[in-house]
Amino acid sequence: MASAKIIELDETNTCKICDNALAKYSCPKCNILYCSLTCYQAETHLECSEHFYKESVLEDLGLDKINIDAKAKMMEILQRTHENNRIPGSDPEEDGDIDLDDIGPFSQFVDIEDLEEDLDSDDDNFLDITERLAGVNLDDAEQVWEKLTEDEKQDFVAFLKTEDVAKLIPSWEPWWLFREKNVTELNDNGESDFKSKCPNLNNIKDFLSITNKTPAACVKYNLINILCAYAFTARYFNGEHSDFAHEAVACISTVSLALKKGHNFEDSETSIKSVEQECINCDWILTDSENLDLMRDDISKILKGPNVQEKNFYILCALTDLQNLFKQAQQKPNNLKQNEFGFSKQFPNEFFPHVQHESVENVKKYLKKTEYFLSYAKDILDI
Structure with a gap:
């Protein structure tokens, strides 16, 4: 296994924002070297990073028509931003008079007459977001962006940069977290409910129908290495790895030496550490x-x-899911833009130039290995 390398900082590899850490990334806009997201969003780099987030917003608004759920989430964010920007009393259905109690401790600084005039002049801007977007092609990001007020545009970009945006994307709960207790609770069908959340097992060949050769001891540890890569990737894509098969396969093959290079491991700890490294x-x-x-x-x-x-x-479920993933990745995408939403749109290959989809030939080899491990796990494996 490769040992850790000690890298000395110099002008060519030092973060240009904090000037105190190894630069691992470069800004796709200005090419400045930086070490982390914190530095990327630093005050000195704010103009460039905000421009990037604005572009992300525009692209997010231009979702593919099949991504109905994502559109709904986008509308939810816009609606929430609009509601948060409302000043109490600005609703045209409410009484037009402003109550000083609604303004709170800042009422002494507010000129009520001027504020009411401003609200009257801005009534059109505070139409319900759904009304303003009525008849607008939601697949045209520019059209949608033009319908937002300046405050909404700024708040929307700022919202995407906060941790609150993660609340709209619930964390995926892997199916392998379930562990039965001594007494199994059965559903109405008499089957354990947890299996309904697991990948459906395909027909798995008997090991002896594949080979008569006794598997070496390293096969078990090579399998663990591949399973580690699978588990990491499934989490990395928040459970949506099947929606981005080519990217997910690239991730798995990158971190699993047993899969990509046929490396053999002598124990489980070494096989796990290899994925970490x-x-x-x-x-x-x-x-x-x-x-x-x-x-x-x-x-x-x-x-x-x-x-x-x-x-x-x-183990069989994970390998089956991996098998299905490789089958998907064998098909070359006709149009890479069809999945320009979610993980692959937010982190397109142009921002990660070293990410390359695996060739169909390599994916076929990975699929063959997976089929072998499936039969091995069914008939031979003893953990």
Whole structure:
């Protein structure tokens, strides 16, 4: 396994914003070197970063027609921004008079007559957002952007930069987190409910129908290396890895040496550490110790299974999901713009120039390996 490298800071690799850390990224707009998101959003780089967020907003508003849920979320953000900007008493259906109590402790600084005049002149700007967007092609980002008030544009961009935006994207809960207790609760069909959330198992060939050769001891640890890469990637894409098969396969193959290079591992700890090291070494995968600790917890749960009787069940489910992912990735996308929303739009390849989709030939090899590991896990594997 590769050892950690000590890199000395100099003019060519030092963050130009904090001047105190190794620069891992470069701004796609101004090409300045920076080390982290904090530096990217720093005051000295604010003009450039805000321009990037504005472009992201424009692109987000131009969602593909099939992405109805994403449009609904976008409308929710716009509506919330609009409602937050309302001043009490500005609703045309309410009494036009402004109550000083609504303004609060700042009432002594407010000229009520001037404020009422401003509100009257801006009535058109405070029409309900759904009314303003009526008849507008929501697939045309420029049209939608023009319908927003200046305050809404600024607040919308600022909102995307806050942690609050994450609340609109619920965290994915992996199916392998479930562990049966001693007494299993059964649903009406008499089957354990957790299985309905797991990938459906395909028909798995018997191991002896694939080969008569006894598998080497390293096969088990190579499998763990691949499962670690799968678990990390599934989390990395927030459970939507199947929607971005080509990018997900690129991520898995990048961090799994057993899959991509046929590397053999001698024990489970080495196979797991290898994935951690490859995540750290990769210049387009953003991770930290918390993500890697979570990956270790995930692989532990996958290897334990849902119960003692079906110890390998989660392993089979993960490999089946991986098998389906490789089958999707064998098909070259006809139009890369069809998925310009979600993870792949927010982080397009032009911002991560080293991300390359795996060739169809490589994906076929990965699929062949996965089919072997499926049969191995079904008939041979003993964790």
